[in-house]
Amino acid sequence: MSEAPLLSVRAVDAGYGHVDVLENVSLDVGDRKIVALVGRNGAGKSTLLRTISGLIRPRRGQIAFAGANLAGARPDAIVGAGLLHVAEGRRLFRRQTVDDNLELGRYGLRLTQAEHARRIERIHALFPILREKRGLHAGSLSGGQQQMLAIAQAMMRAPKLLMLDEPSLGLAPVLVDQVLDAIASLRAEGVAILLVEQMVERALEIADDAYVLQNGRIIASGPAREIAAGDALRAAYMGEHGAAARA
Numbered sequence: 622m623s624e625a626p627l628l629s630v631r632a633v634d635a636g637y638g639h640v641d642v643l644e645n646v647s648l649d650v651g652d653r654k655i656v657a658l659v660g661r662n663g664a665g666k667s668t669l670l671r672t673i674s675g676l677i678r679p680r681r682g683q684i685a686f687a688g689a690n691l692a693g694a695r696p697d698a699i700v701g702a703g704l705l706h707v708a709e710g711r712r713l714f715r716r717q718t719v720d721d722n723l724e725l726g727r728y729g730l731r732l733t734q735a736e737h738a739r740r741i742e743r744i745h746a747l748f749p750i751l752r753e754k755r756g757l758h759a760g761s762l763s764g765g766q767q768q769m770l771a772i773a774q775a776m777m778r779a780p781k782l783l784m785l786d787e788p789s790l791g792l793a794p795v796l797v798d799q800v801l802d803a804i805a806s807l808r809a810e811g812v813a814i815l816l817v818e819q820m821v822e823r824a825l826e827i828a829d830d831a832y833v834l835q836n837g838r839i840i841a842s843g844p845a846r847e848i849a850a851g852d853a854l855r856a857a858y859m860g861e862h863g864a865a866a867r868a
């Protein structure tokens with residue numbers, strides 16, 4: 622048997638109030654892997670990320686991260702364990718500078734000066750544009766640059782696992798490639814990634830493994846290359862114009 626995955630979701634049911642969304646969802650993210658979670662609008666992708674990050678309490682099932690049980694844990698405890706969630710939409714402080722936004726990323730975290738400098742250095746090596754634009758307002762950056770800043774903000778906490786919800790939303794195609802390339806380079810830095818992305822074809826190119834979610838259930842999983850070539854993906858996107866063409 623191989624060693625336990627970094628994140629392991631087992632038989633999770635979750636939803637909102639009386640609304641059931643996720644049913645019997647199981648998913649693994651291995652250390653230093655990129656795992657793509659795909660499926661049409663409303664399938665429950667964001668709900669699954671919210672459940673893993675503790676914003677929604679699962680009704681049933683287990684969530685283990687780095688050896689600890691996280692199901693029902695508080696969001697701040699989950700962040701503290703090294704699991705960060707970059708939610709849909711870029712939640713930046715648009716009227717503050719790029720540097721200030723990075724500082725806000727480490728809110729509540731005590732770092733030695735040396736460690737702080739090391740993290741900034743690492744972020745600038747990953748996203749050189751954030752060094753170039755460090756004194757500018759976040760709101761003046763392009764959409765792709767803002768997305769990189771949102772990811773960099775999470776990187777200030779040196780996560781083990783980053784969950785990214787639709788990082789390419791609203792970006793021009795050339796910027797989508799930039800952001801996805803940046804995400805691929807995070808893996809080289811030792812960060813595991815759970816990636817929700819509507820640019821399915823591109824996401825599957827950079828992912829190691831993939832899961833297809835349909836109506837709150839996982840209908841297929843496996844190596845990203847096999848999922849990209851398989852029928853489940855087409856079935857999951859059937860009837861959704863645009864996404865079907867991209868998939």
Ligand SMILES: Nc1ncnc2c1ncn2[C@@H]1O[C@H](COP(=O)(O)OP(=O)(O)O)[C@@H](O)[C@H]1O
Nearest residue numbers: 637640642660661662663664665666667668669
């Ligand atoms: N806050 C909420 N309250 C009630 N239902 C919600 C809420 N957020 C999402 N939903 C419902 O949960 C289902 C899954 O939504 P979501 O997880 O956002 O899907 P996806 O991210 O795959 O597009 C949808 O039917 C959606 O309408």
Ligand SMILES: [Mg+2]
Nearest residue numbers: 666667668709
């Ligand atoms: Mg969503």
